Amino acid sequence: MITLLLIFFPLVAALLLLFVKGQQVRNIAIVAAIIEFAIVLYALTQYQHGNATQFEANYNWINSLGISFHVGMDGISLLMVLLTTFLVPIIILTSFNREYSNPSHFYSLLLAMQFALVGVFVSLDGFLFYVFWELALIPIYFICLLWGGENRARITFKFFIYTLTGSLLMLGGFIYLYLHTPGNHTFDMHALYLAGQSIGLSGQGYVFWAIFIAFAVKMPIFPFHTWQPDTYTVAPTQGTMLLSGIMLKMGTYGLIRWLLPVAPLGVEHWANVAIGLSVIGIVYASCIAIVQKDFKRLIAYSSIAHVGLISAGILAVNVQGVQGGIIQMLSHGVNVVGLFFIVDIIQKRMGTRDIASLGGIRNVNPQFAVLFLIVLLGSVALPLTNGFIGEFLLLNGVFQFNAWAAAFAGLSVILGAVYMLRSYQSIMLGETNISTQGFAPLTGNEKAVLFILCAAIIGFGVYPKPLLDIAEPSVVKLVAGVRMAMGK
Amino acid sequence: MITTYLFYLLAFLSIMFGLMVVFAKNPVHSVLYLVITFFTIAGQYVLLNAQFLAAVHIIVYAGAIMVLFLFVIMLLNLNKETEPHKSLWLKLSATIASGLLLVVLVGSLKNAGTIPHPANFNTNIGLIENLGKTLFNDFLLPFEVSSILLLAAMVGAVMLGKKSIK
């Protein structure tokens, strides 16, 4: 029941919001989001540590095709839902910075997005997963289209088509699996796992690519990434946060939940290529980030680099890699939202995101500088920040797959420091110039958001154990299953 | 034997006049050639023991449909050689296309001779009695339904024909 509540509460809230007029809609939205978060916290208290799927709900849906409305959470899902529900109120809070036209639509779409995202993370039926997966695309598309920046029509459209391409391939893969389930066919997750594991290497190869490309586009992984910097840049800040903070995790989550178990041999056989792409993407995106002039774009590229590592770690199929992937998803969500919010704060005040034209903000607002620095350190994975835990585990995972890949992927440690510090220096340090002199102090909501995020960054950097513990049994079980199917 | 020759003659005539329908410059001539073609086809019907059908054919096609054509041509004042000619290329390609169609159809139909010369051939099936039985037993429903078709056509033709009041 909790799961159902988690899924549908945001939807109901979103629909109700449509009928609210005026700017107070955002207050209602944030209350709804906080209630949702509280529900997750309640679920956490009810969660039994172990690898079992809990809070299950299973209803017949499309009986004649073996499709059911089957949802539930194990540790992995729970963490993803936790991330979603944690970030959504924060994202709503960040929107207090700006006045949007048609606020009721804006917040309604935002909550609708949450509905779809939670759905993606709790689905235990392939078809249901796909439906939620696609559903998530619609609100974010409209958020970007309606409230985005220059050139948004073309760019968001490209994003839409691009991700849809991947999704359709995935659908193809799922249908292929579905038709290999015994009897009258079913989309039940475990049946799909069994079906996938029974179809032999070449079949799994097709499934692997069909599904991997879908996720690769979503995350995105080189060379499927070119929609991402444009979209992140052009989307309204909240849209960017949703995209990078949560939506991207749909892809990485999908790797764990759907790709590994359905095509173990495919993964094993093609891991070289897939991890290769991921790792190339890490260095590639990091290098490109170095020469970015627009800070938002820079973060966009840095996100590609981070995600590449997550994907590589997961595809290495070992407990460290997958656990690292999960932790890094959470960390990346927090960090990237923080970074994009910082961009928003700067842009709102300065009217520009051009790194070169800023400078010396630290002189005017040291508090902001410190908060920015903490977020930045989280992003460059300094120990005792959340980013480090994930990165260490991921590199560990990749290393076990191939030491050179890990070494190459590790270059992001260096390059990340280069571009992040370079932009920090250029934006915050040095002498103030005429425009940055008037940098207004942080408002209450801005402080609140940054404090919460910084607390999360340091808190989970120092004591990640609760998170790791939630996911671990499920991860161990999943990895063991996959490795067994690989014959290892 | 005479039927054989008759067949060849009629076949030759129908093909020739068929071609003349296509190539005649004056639409009125085309209509007349087509009428002749219909007569030759009616002749074939007779050869095939479909006497009643031959009669109906003449009445409906030559008597009704072609008159309608003629009527329209006159009404629209098209009885001159006004038609601008298609360019040579288009004519050529039209000829080639239909020639190809012919070749392909003939090529794929030529070995179709699976129907043996019937030993117990019934010469009476073309008689009105037999046809009537079939029509009103087996084909009653289509017969009734075609009334709807004709009604619809009638309504439509009238609707299109009458002037709209503005």
Next chain:
Amino acid sequence: MSAIFTIPIEWYILLSTVLFSIGVLGVLFRRNAIIIFMSIELMLNAVNLLLVAFSSYLSDSKGQVFVFFIMAVAAAEVAVGLAILMMVYRNSKSSDINDLSKLKW
């Protein structure tokens, strides 16, 4: 007096195929809508001929009954077709199909 004893069915198939193709030729060859119409009638007649031939060779009256329906439909089609043609002519003073090409691309 019956052809079926002396003429193999192939000849009828051939004949109606040729007539059918002549109809197609007419449709492709001419620009005058009325002639095109007439060519289509020729095609239908070729079909009728073949149906009758089959009917006779099979000693089965259904084929001939079918011809009635084709005739009925042909009549209806002609009636409607000519009505449409008249209407077109009223508006554009032409029965040339090349003049009717405003709807394109």
Next chain:
Amino acid sequence: MKALLLLSSLGVISLLAEIFSFKKLLYPLVLLGLTATFVLNIGDWNTNMSYFKMIQFDNYAVAFTSVIIVVAFLWFLMAEGFFKDETNQTDHYSLVLFALVGAVLLVSYTNMAMLFLGIEILSIPMYILAGSNKNDVLSNEAAFKYLIMGAFATGFLLFGITLIYGATGSFNLEEIKNAVSVAGSAPSIFYIGVLLMLIGLSFKVSAAPFHFWAPDVYQGAPTVITAFMATIVKTAAMAAFLRLFDDTFLRVAGTWTNVLWIMTAMTLLTGNITAVFQTSTKRMLAYSSVAHAGYMLLALLAANSYSSSAILYYTLAYSIGSIATFCIISIIADAKGSDGIHSFNGLGKTNPLLAGVMTIALLSLAGIPPTAGFFAKYYIFTSAFMAGNVGLVLIAILASLIGVYYYFRIIIAMYFKEKTDESIQVDLNHKLLLIVIAFAIIALGLFPDCVIRLL
């Protein structure tokens, strides 16, 4: 059969309305009649009645008839304005109702004669209605093109029927089917006949390369008639196609599957690709309707247990989506004098309801969850996948991406472009219709089981 009788009577009654002057009552009467037809038709469920071995109201026929009548009902709601023309009011009613009779024949025939008559009864009113905007040159042109090409295609269809008759000595589908299986290998004229019938029916469902009439006719015809053609005519033709090829000719599948494979691919690609460049929304939807025929052919080609329910669902989903889009297009075109994409600029701000419903309908046509169109496509893909037509599925996936491309041009215009005019007045009944359709699209998408379970 009851549906057939009732529809025919309704058509005749419409004609009588002119004489006995109850024209005002006609509209509610027709709606009532359609409702009655629907109910009576449902009564035929599971009876499997056969009449004269000519038509058979098996579940397949009943299901498709229901779809046709539901869509027709919605269509009447949409097309109310079309029947306000004083001069031809009753003619329009009767022609549309006669066309529906043809459509019902097409989904229930068991004899070639009924197929042929059904097609003609459906087509002839369409030729006329396409030209019903008598003073509009484009409408004339549409009617004319439709007629000539339709008659031409009928010639091939008839030739095909004749050859099959020659080979089997029967017009009855069951007998034809059995004749082939008994003879083992039918005479070669039979196969040519099958192919010629394939061509004739492909023309009716506007499959490439016989689709050329569709864009021109759809664009030229009055919008409501276009909607009728795109929905009911297409549904009926598709059902007829399916009935013939996935049953009667299934044993000679080798003859036509390869050809149809290529035609399906061509249809999917030409329809979708050509639509990309269109600026007239009506013409764009015309091309898209060509493309949708391609998707349906995909299921037809699969010829498995999913095919008929897939096409049933697809036609329903596609039809209601199309009704909504055409309705909105006609509203917009009436208000702004153009159906170009630019007419939609800023609609999201001026008429949020229209824009919202249009968005849902377009999403459905594009196949985005959770709309009915998505499930329809999914189901079709599954069916094709099951039949092993993986290559075709890939083409279809590519094609549907291109589809998204042009459908979204309208969405972008509505929400992204600045508004140009004041908001448009929309009739209440149209508003209701659109809302109902929007809900129906979503509901169908969420609960497809209620339809696909039928067949």
Next chain:
Amino acid sequence: MIKLVGLIPLLPLIGFVIIGLTGKKLSKQLVSIIGCGSVLGAFAIALEIFFQLTGQAEKSVTIDLFSWITAGKLSIPFSFLIDPLSSLFLLIITGVGFLIHLYSVGYMSHDEGFARFFAYLNLFIFFMLLLVLGSNYLIMFVGWEGVGLCSYLLIGFWFKNTAYNNAAKKAFVMNRIGDLGFLLGIILIFVTFGSITYHDVFLQAKNFASGNPALTAITLLLFIGAMGKSAQLPLYTWLPDAMAGPTPVSALIHAATMVTAGIYMIARSNILYTLSPIAMETVAIIGICTALFAATIGLAQNDIKKILAYSTVSQLGYMFLALGVGAYTGAVFHVMTHAFFKALLFLGAGSVIHAMSGEQDIRMMGGLKKHLPITHITFLLGTLAIAGCPPFSGFFSKDEILANAFENNKLLWFLGVLGAAMTTFYMFRLYFLTFKGDFRGTKEQHHHLHESPKSMTIPLVILAVLSVIGGFVGIPEALGGKHFLEEFLKPVFEDSSFRMVHSISHQTEYALMGIAVLVMGGALYYAYTVYVKNKTLPAAEDEELKPIHLLVYKKYWVDELYENVITKPLNFFSDALHKVVDNQVVDGLVNGTGRFVTWISGILRYAQTGNLGFYLFVMVIGIVIILCSRML
């Protein structure tokens, strides 16, 4: 008392949090009390622990705090390890750290970022303590990166200055290069041993054969980390630039503590290194090369802090030499003495700079002896210590290193002595030019010359005393000492002791000492001749230099080399990647697909000519083709 070890890092952390959060609201007095007090408290506990440890038999105590990271087999507790090595480092860090805190109270008194400075310093101490206290490699890595961060913050302390910021960034990035190696090393340790806790790793490592490739890889990777943090070739260029930070920072971080982290790490992993001869050789060679290379650069520099910086690099090279030849105790010994005298020298230099109103160029100094008596004396003592003049602390530690090098490889010893000579020369060059002769600065500067306040001179004095007597903890047996340090550290290094064969006789050792002292004396005399007797002055900025001199003066153009070989190509490459590969090729492909479809659409729609004849024609052709398919 050992249970309280958690307090050691906690105290500075609390200090950091209090100062960091309340910041400017506190008075400077309060800030300095909290800042210094927290470190002093830590020192007190460390001292207590040290004595407790010397007193008890159990030399290695692990204190578990909490479980930090677990993932499958990988389980990393957050726990501390107290053993002789870490307790010694604790003392050095907290002790020297406290003195430098104290010094900073005076040195930074006029700076507006006073509180911030203390916050950073406390944070630094916290991380440094984590580094040495951690019971596994990852905790060490936490400290490792943490001190890097503090180094970054402190180098760029005056953040308005772009050059300083660049230096800070450079330090961080270069450290990160090393850190990557370190991190990979840790991962390889995990992969090899299934644990990264020292205890488990070393226990298992003992069973490995010498020269095991995995061990070699691990040790080389770890050494990359050490190269970055301890500024060894080729990753040393950040350290001289790091002098941009306030002088106490240079003393604390870039001389006494952080840069010795690499030595600590290798000493900690001694068993792994001992088992991989290749790594040992590499360490030794890199060490000696760095020692010489930096020393030569030091010969020609004019910035007082730069000279000390290169000297630090050079001395660090010595320590690695010691590690490389297996003299772990020697290395640690040198770390300790170096912490005393180098901190002293930096603080002295700071005092000079303070007096000179920020002037750092020794060409502008001279004759400061009169004005800064305490600074002068302490600086002289420090100079003697670093030069290795007996019986100052540097003599003993350096002697031990050289003796071990001699034992290992004569060439290493020779080069070591050569380096020592250079050290003596440039240090005395610095001393003479600064304190002897006449004042060469401006009138203004002359007017302002003054001795530093008490808070600055007291640490100087204490450090001077330590520099003088610090060596007595390690008097070699040859001189009748007990070598207390060696005894103390024995539990840590005993597993590696099979490599440390003390075959060297006392006679040889005397001879080596003698040679070292002679060489030192010679270099000292040469420096005296050049700079005091002949009063030669270093060349002015615009003067043309001889090629070799120029080469050294320009620091071998290494910075320029890196700039042109790494930085610029990287930027160029990235730019090309962005503009060409990403925008044109990858995205071009994507956009191209879209454009292609549109283009095809534009073409294809012309097929729809609107001409009925054409449509019919196409239909017929289609039919022909379809029927053909039947014939084939």
